[in-house]
Amino acid sequence: MTWPRLSFVIGKGGAGKSTVSAALAAHLAGKRPTIHVELDQRGSAARILGVRAPERAPVKAGERLELVSLSPRRELERFIRRIVPLRVISDRMLESRTFSYVTAALPGLEAFLLLSRLSVMAGEAARDDTYVVVDGLSTGASLELLAVAGGVKNLAAAGTLNRLAADLEGFIADANRCGVAIVVTPHELALKETIEAAARLREQLNVSRVFAILNAVPAPLFTGPEAEQAMEASVEHAALVRRRLELEAASQRVRKELKACGIPVMELPMLFSENVGNREIARLIRSLRDKVAA
């Protein structure tokens, strides 16, 4: 499938968002310049790709790959600096605790500014034929972030902000500029969350490109009769065979249910390895090769 200019890689904690987003960004960067945006300041993608974590300045992670860290707080700072021309005043204000309470009380201001920044990046990516991959949001947090456009639009019935919010809604709904990839592992809870999130993204937030990345799918090993034979042959290893079968069955179920809900699915293999290093990431990138067109 062709890939949206800006893609949010979201999912439950522990589903492998950072690994998947790093692999995805590295894959896209094989074709076109790509920016990996981290929103949680944890430096996970940098660690996976073996480079220093980005802070205020971006970090190069390859010829065409750049890692960037954005935070709602920093976007607010940029905004304040823009509307308060005197640096000494804006600095004092940002340090003031009282001010931070007031901004905390402003409904979704920081999230709104962050989303605006991302939509600008998506516009640039469309113009320059590049890609942006956004990592670091749990499913719930990303739904909140994407909903902030509509929220602000309702709050500000007219004026600049209303127009900005309408633009953001347009960005979210644009299949070329914006897509959401939900990383899901073969687990019942993760599956339910994914189906619910996909429905909300499509129906309430009007996101047109929603898909699932089914992560950690084990390669099939035993046929049915073989599994039975194996469990009989070794009592000690029966539990291990059962774990394998359960993983496979769970992947099957998740795959089937996602398809039944009309959610396109891409699959990534389970990495049975002692660590996740360059070799493993390279494997993930390879398996993305025939699935994601850049």
Next chain:
Amino acid sequence: MKASLIHGGHRLLLCLGPGGVGKTTTASALGLRAALEGRAVDVMTIDPAPRLLDALHVDCAISDPQEVVLDDLRVAATGRMRALKLDPKHTFDRVINRYAPTAAVAGAILENRLYREISGALAGVGDYMAMEKLLELYDDAETSLIVLDTPPAREALDFLGAPERLLDLLNSRATTLLGGGLKLSDLAARAVLSAFDRVTGLHLLGDVHAFVRSFEGMYQGFAERAARARSILYGPECLVLVITTPEELRVEETAGFIRSLQQAGIAIDGLVVNRVAPPMPPKSSLHKIKPPALRKKLERNWRDFAALKQRESAALRSLKEMIPAEAAMLVAPDLGREPRSLADLAEIAGMIDTPDLRRR
């Protein structure tokens, strides 16, 4: 499991940790273990979609603790377990109604647009309200242990700071900000807010002003509650547990989390590592298996899971090195399936134990 975690003199188990580690499950399993051993337990979760509670037949629409039926389990005579899901909005409304000096003030607050936004959406409000609910449960003399499942890591620190922040927000400085403070930064904040209002047409300044003003008469009540919550959270009756999983990417996150807790003056009493796989069977027992094709597959299967187990053991060792010497480390088992029933939870509860780090 260390007996002291169940039978110590504490009345509160505070479960903190990153998202996605199974905090609700682990907190509930710890609660169940304590209930089976005879304590009267309340488990409170802040998880907005606690499917586990559905499985325990707890109605999440009710914001009071509900009895979990433990009939099929062997419960010590005094043991019982209740569970509830926190509904921040509902609790907030109750708090406002309790402390507002008059019904008119309560009505004004409940109608304020900021209040509605804050109470419905912002994570921080959940923290304040968890505090309120905690105090309510704490005052129930029949409850001997409260297990508190907190929001994910980033907000967990906010959670512990919630009493202070509530006081700060409501203290007179916030009012002077909006009423005509003299500080340069406050004046600048007002200037920005009014500029923002002009650009956006939101009238936030007026809303914030009205909001803070209407809280004035309630300050005393909040101050007392907040001080009390603080004394419980930092007091000897509270055990602080950090919950995590044995994954490489979690180790650094967990370390950072524990460091920031320490900076905030909170020492952790224990680390619970959830979803630890069962020990590996010896590979040698595969030698005799025939036909060879089947043996090869069994060996491949063993190798695959052994690699995962090694990855896990390395993470467990790093986690062990990271916690203070006096803190306990416990592991909770991975059932190989998701816990979806009381029986599953009881299985986990029964297997929570100290790790054997020598085993590979």
